[in-house]
Amino acid sequence: MTEPIIFLVAAGLIGLLILGFVVVLSRRNHKSLDVVYYRKRWQTIEDSIDKTNLPSLALAVLNADKLVDQAMQQKNYKGTTMGERLKSSKGQWTNENALWTAHKIRNKIAHEPEANLTYDLTKQALAAFRQALKDLGAL
Numbered sequence: 001m002t003e004p005i006i007f008l009v010a011a012g013l014i015g016l017l018i019l020g021f022v023v024v025l026s027r028r029n030h031k032s033l034d035v036v037y038y039r040k041r042w043q044t045i046e047d048s049i050d051k052t053n054l055p056s057l058a059l060a061v062l063n064a065d066k067l068v069d070q071a072m073q074q075k076n077y078k079g080t081t082m083g084e085r086l087k088s089s090k091g092q093w094t095n096e097n098a099l100w101t102a103h104k105i106r107n108k109i110a111h112e113p114e115a116n117l118t119y120d121l122t123k124q125a126l127a128a129f130r131q132a133l134k135d136l137g138a139l
Contacts, residue, residue: 031075038138041067042130049122057122058109064129065106068099071138093135098128 045063050056069082072089079085082103093099102125108115133139 033071033074033136033138035138038067038071038133042133042139046126049119049126051119054117057117057119058115061102061106061109061117061122061125061129064126065103067138068129068132068136071133071136075136094131095128098124099132101125102128 042064045060045067048056048063049060065082069085072082072085077085078088086100086103090096105117105121105125109117130139
């Protein structure tokens with residue numbers, strides 16, 4: 001009579017271990033972010049924009065890209081660079097093309113000293129980064 005009870009207890013423990021493992025794996029990218037922190041940082045980026053000051057536009061794009069990358073890292077997206085993390089998260093974005101375009105704008109700013117950046121292009125990039133932060137649960 002004790003053998004079936006031992007078997008049931010052992011089976012139950014194994015089942016709980018498997019369930020725990022599945023929960024941990026399924027929550028890999030579901031780590032919650034500090035929304036207050038991200039809202040403050042985002043507001044600082046938006047407040048830094050000055051239409052008449054081109055360096056402020058470039059800096060806003062660079063900082064927005066960095067903020068999205070930070071959120072992706074905290075959510076444990078795979079990859080050592082933002083580009084790699086974007087590749088590993090394919091299909092998880094509201095507007096993936098806009099996010100890639102925004103990141104490419106960032107790369108152009110970072111690697112081409114005389115990159116042409118307009119206010120409208122800056123606003124488009126920031127809109128894509130903002131949506132990405134929403135998709136990540138940061139905003």
